[in-house]
Amino acid sequence: MSLxxxxxxxxxxxxxxxxxxxxRGVNLSVERGEVLxxxxxxxxxxxxxxxTVLRLLPPSAxxxxxxxxxxxxxxxxxxxxxxxxRWAEAAIVFQGALHSLNPVQRVGEQIAEPLRLHRTTKGVRxxxxxxxxxxxxxxxxxxxxxxxxxxxxxxRVMIAMALACAPDLIIADEPxxxxxxxxxxxxxxxxxxxxxxxxxxxxxxxxxLGVLGTTCDRIAxxxxxxxxxxxxxxxxxxxxxxxxxxxxxxxxxxxxxPRARYAPIGLPGDxxxxxxxxxxxxxxPRCPLAVADCLAEPVPLTDGVRCIxxxx
Amino acid sequence: MILSVRDLMVRFGxxxxxxxxxxxxxxxEIVxxxxxxxxxxxxxxxSxxxxxxxxxxxxxxxxxxxxxxxxxxFRRQVQLILQDPLGALNPRHTVYDAVAEGxxxxxxxxxxxxxxxxxxxxxxxRPAERFFxxxxxxxxxxxxxRVVIAGALVxxxxxxxxxxxxxxxxxxxRGEILGLLLRLRAELGLSVLxxxxxxxxxxxxxxxxxxxxLGRIVECGPTxxxxxxxxxxxxxxxxxxxxxVGRTRQQVLAGEPPDPANxxxxxxxxPRCPVVMPACATAVLPVLPxxxxxxxxxxxxxxx
Numbered sequence: 001m002s003l004x005x006x007x008x009x010x011x012x013x014x015x016x017x018x019x020x021x022x023x024r025g026v027n028l029s030v031e032r033g034e035v036l037x038x039x040x041x042x043x044x045x046x047x048x049x050x051x052t053v054l055r056l057l058p059p060s061a062x063x064x065x066x067x068x069x070x071x072x073x074x075x076x077x078x079x080x081x082x083x084x085x086r087w088a089e090a091a092i093v094f095q096g097a098l099h100s101l102n103p104v105q106r107v108g109e110q111i112a113e114p115l116r117l118h119r120t121t122k123g124v125r126x127x128x129x130x131x132x133x134x135x136x137x138x139x140x141x142x143x144x145x146x147x148x149x150x151x152x153x154x155x156r157v158m159i160a161m162a163l164a165c166a167p168d169l170i171i172a173d174e175p176x177x178x179x180x181x182x183x184x185x186x187x188x189x190x191x192x193x194x195x196x197x198x199x200x201x202x203x204x205x206x207x208x209l210g211v212l213g214t215t216c217d218r219i220a221x222x223x224x225x226x227x228x229x230x231x232x233x234x235x236x237x238x239x240x241x242x243x244x245x246x247x248x249x250x251x252x253x254x255x256x257x258p259r260a261r262y263a264p265i266g267l268p269g270d271x272x273x274x275x276x277x278x279x280x281x282x283x284x285p286r287c288p289l290a291v292a293d294c295l296a297e298p299v300p301l302t303d304g305v306r307c308i309x310x311x312x
Numbered sequence: 313m314i315l316s317v318r319d320l321m322v323r324f325g326x327x328x329x330x331x332x333x334x335x336x337x338x339x340x341e342i343v344x345x346x347x348x349x350x351x352x353x354x355x356x357x358x359s360x361x362x363x364x365x366x367x368x369x370x371x372x373x374x375x376x377x378x379x380x381x382x383x384x385x386f387r388r389q390v391q392l393i394l395q396d397p398l399g400a401l402n403p404r405h406t407v408y409d410a411v412a413e414g415x416x417x418x419x420x421x422x423x424x425x426x427x428x429x430x431x432x433x434x435x436x437x438r439p440a441e442r443f444f445x446x447x448x449x450x451x452x453x454x455x456x457x458r459v460v461i462a463g464a465l466v467x468x469x470x471x472x473x474x475x476x477x478x479x480x481x482x483x484x485x486r487g488e489i490l491g492l493l494l495r496l497r498a499e500l501g502l503s504v505l506x507x508x509x510x511x512x513x514x515x516x517x518x519x520x521x522x523x524x525x526l527g528r529i530v531e532c533g534p535t536x537x538x539x540x541x542x543x544x545x546x547x548x549x550x551x552x553x554x555x556x557v558g559r560t561r562q563q564v565l566a567g568e569p570p571d572p573a574n575x576x577x578x579x580x581x582x583p584r585c586p587v588v589m590p591a592c593a594t595a596v597l598p599v600l601p602x603x604x605x606x607x608x609x610x611x612x613x614x615x616x
Contacts, residue, residue, distance in 0.1 A: 041482040042453070150568055151349075180348040180509055185553035185564045207483050210555035244484075251483035254556050255515045255539050262494060264516040266487025270452040286484075 001071055002029035003168055003201045004053065004090075009065035011048050011057065019062070020275045022048040024225035026065075027301075032168065035195055035202045037212030037233060039248060040222035043271055046205050049222075050171050053203075054090055055082050070168065087114040091162035093155075095174035100158060101146040107157045108132075108142025114164040131160040135190060152183035159190065163198075170195075171203040176211065188215050209245070210252045213237025221245045224272055224282035228306045241305045243287050281307070313372075314339045314471060314503050315360060315390070319599065320369035322355050326573040329355040330366075331527030332599040337471065342497060342504045344514035344535070346550075347524035350569055356524070357473050357507045361392055388418050391464035395476035397456035401448040407432070407459050408444040414467045431466035434499070435459070436492055454485035461492065465500075472496075475507045490517050511554050515539055523547045526569055526580045529600050533609015543611035545585050579614065587615060 006028045012019035023045040030036045040046045051057050053067055055074055067074040069089060074082065091114075094100045102110055111128050120127070129139040135156040146154055155175060162170050172191060176184040192215055195202045206212050212219050216233035221242065229242040240246045247267045253260030269286040280295035281287070287294070289309040299306050315337040322330040329352045337343055347353045358364045360371060362383045371378045373386055391414075394400040401410055411428045414420075420427070432440035435458040448456055457477065464472055474493070478486040494517055496502050506518065514521045514535055521539065522532040523546065531544040542548045552563040565584050570576055576583050582592040597612050 041484060152568060181511070181550060181553050182348060182565055183568065185562060186566075189564060208555065209483070214555045247487075248483050251486050252555070253512045253515055255511055255551065255554060257515075260516060261536070262517065264487040264490035264494070266489070266491060267484035268488065270454065270485075271482075 002068075003032050003070060004028075004030040004203075005066070005068040006049075006053075007066040007068070009049065009052060009063065009067060011045070011052055011061055011063045013058075014060045014062070015275070017275060021277070022061070022225055022274060023052065023063075026222075026225075026227055028220055028227070028230075030169065030201045030203060032201050033195065033199050034218065035192060035204060035216045035233075037216035037219040038203065038205045038222060039207065039209050039212050039219055039245075041207050041248075041271060043274070044222045045225040045274075046222050047173055050092060050173050050203070050205055053169075053171060054086055054092060056092070084118075087162075087167065088118055088165040089167055090169040090171065091165070091167045093158045093162050093170065093172040093175050095177055101154060103146055106143055106145060107149070111142070111157065111160045111164055114161060118165050127164070128160075131163055134163060134194070135160045136186075150183075151179055152186060155179065155183075155187050156190065159187075159194075163194065166198070167200065169201045169203070171205070173205045174207070175204070177206070177208075184211070191215075207248075208252060209237055209240075209248045213249075221248065224277060225274060226282065226306065227301060228283065229304060230301070231304045241310050242283075242307050243289050243309070244283050313337070314374060315505075316372045317356075317360065318370045318372075320356065320359065320371065321367045322352075322359055322364055323367040328527050328572055328575055330359065331572075331575065333369075333524075333527075333529055334599055335522060335529065335532075337503050337505055339470070339503055340497060340501045341520065342493070342506065342518050343520045343522060344506045344508060344518035345522050345524060346508060346511060346514055348509055348550075348569060350572065351524045352527040352572070353507045353524050354475055357392075357475055357505065360505065361390055361473055362386060384418070388414075388467045389469050390471040390473060391467060391469040393457075393460055393464055393472055393474040393477050396480045397453065397460045398448060398480075400460050401456060403448055405447075406444065407437075407446045407448075407451075410448075410459055411463045411466050414463055418467060420467065427466055428462075431462040432459075434465055434496070435462035436488075437462065452485075453481050454488060457481060457485075457489055458492070461489075461496075465496070468500075469502070471503045471505070473505045473507070476509070477506065478513065479508070479510065487516075493517055511539060511551060523550070526575055527572055528580065528612065530581065530613070531609065531611040532600055537609045543609070543616040544581075544613045545587050545615075546581050547611070549586065579612075581613075589614065 006026055009026045011023040012021045038046045052063050108128050112124050115124050132139050137156050176187050213233050219233050219236045220227045220230040223244050229245045240249045250265035267286050272282055281299045284290040284294040313336050317335045320330055320333045345353045359366050411431055415424055429440040437443045437458050478489050518535045521535045522529045525546050531547045542551055549563040549565050578593045578595050579597055582588045595614055600610055600612050
């Protein structure tokens with residue numbers, strides 16, 4: 001049994017003009033010890049999908065399908081059950097560490113908060129020290145306020161919080177986006193090291209296919225709420241098959257590749273408005289390979305690619 | 313040489329944000345100023361725009377030293393493009409007003425509407441008239457950045473200073489905006505100084521790269537040479553952590569750059585340098601001299 005198993009997950013946000021689909025039938029699973037990447041751009045549904053796993057969606061959203069965490073469906077749990085799952089079985093590290101931390105509370109107290117929520121009373125301080133060490137911060141930093149820490153250190157505090165209750169699954173939503181390349185490398189090293197050391201599973205969400213390609217065992221690429229390609233990390237980044245994945249992969253050039261000199265790769269146009277999707281391929285208005293047939297009927301995910309122009 | 317900087321130093325109290333920099337920008341040239349946050353690259357760019365007065369050193373525009381009492385004509389020629397277009401645009405101004413603002417401030421004679429339409433279509437928003445009455449929130453991220461660029465172009469500047477012009481944009485839009493900068497250089501002969509932490513961007517569009525660490529340029533030269541064969545250990549480490557499959561082993565530096573209020577003696581990189589020698593802690597390294605375009609690249613390291 002997979003640690004996390006998403007089956008036909010749909011999420012829609014209510015609006016005056018009717019429900020707007022954000023996630024449209026996602027099937028994915030994550031094993032213990034695995035690093036899964038979810039790639040996509042703003043509005044593709046990747047953060048909505050992450051929030052669905054812990055039922056952190058706003059009241060305007062409705063989710064359907066199954067989100068099986070260690071076999072039990074998060075979507076049908078009572079609120080009491082969900083509270084026991086959050087932090088203890090699965091935890092999320094959000095993007096903006098500065099906005100996710102309380103500015104007027106010492107970080108040690110904030111790391112202790114999930115422990116206290118889960119009724120740990122003894123040895124909290126020792127556990128906080130241990131967690132700080134695990135994320136590569138000196139114990140003395142427990143007394144610091146968030147503004148006294150650098151961006152990388154704050155992100156480490158967020159990771160320590162996520163680790164506090166020893167969850168089986170960590171979801172990191174753009175954990176390095178606001179960070180410099182060197183600090184990004186430090187944080188990614190830390191996360192992947194912890195996965196191996198603690199035998200957890202990690203879901204890494206990013207718009208940077210390069211980051212995912214070098215850190216993930218498997219990558220799923222999302223566009224307009226659907227998975228358009230899924231495959232092993234290295235080969236998906238190196239040999240993208242779906243035209244959208246190819247554009248994403250080309251957006252961050254390989255330094256040294258003469259083809260990328262003075263030739264940045266982009267895609268004309270913008271992602272579709274989720275309320276106005278047709279039946280066929282959502283990517284076709286921007287696709288260099290589009291033909292009339294792309295619009296005719298829903299395109300299935302065949303052999304890891306959702307495209308009728310790509311041979312399985 | 314359209315812009316040249318000599319021995320520039322900018323201090324804020326004890327903080328030496330820019331600590332001795334020589335840099336040239338030629339007409340029609342794209343130079344990438346690369347470094348991590350806190351290295352002084354944004355302060356350097358701001359002083360090139362006359363937004364920060366240097367503590368020491370000189371900035372020449374078109375052979376003339378910058379006159380801080382008469383900056384207005386200079387500002388028309390050197391325009392800034394900021395990172396976050398949503399923050400740079402007034403949410404209650406239409407696209408037309410946002411682009412026309414510069415013309416009004418500088419009292420540029422001629423037909424305002426024609427100029428605005430021309431700038432918008434050069435920035436890739438066509439047909440321009442369709443965008444006149446739109447508000448920023450009605451546009452996508454890429455379109456907003458094009459509006460910001462049009463606002464700079466409307467004054468027919470000779471230099472663009474772009475501070476992280478694509479880092480807040482989606483991956484698929486990024487290439488389009490970088491392509492636009494290349495096209496503007498080709499069509500209008502613009503010079504561009506791109507301030508960025510993104511080495512891939514430099515590889516995509518820059519003729520030359522200058523790598524900055526803690527207030528100094530530590531390596532400078534033609535893009536292909538600096539990025540294919542970096543000489544300074546800092547540049548080598550930066551390049552090694554750019555996510556890329558199949559690259560050589562990563563050299564992840566521990567810690568973060570030191571406080572610019574307390575710059576280490578000798579080579580300022582020595583406390584984090586993986587190949588440090590005893591001499592590095594005391595050696596006095598000169599400011600990297602400016603090179604002409606044909607010269608091979610230089611690095612400020614005792615080992616090279």
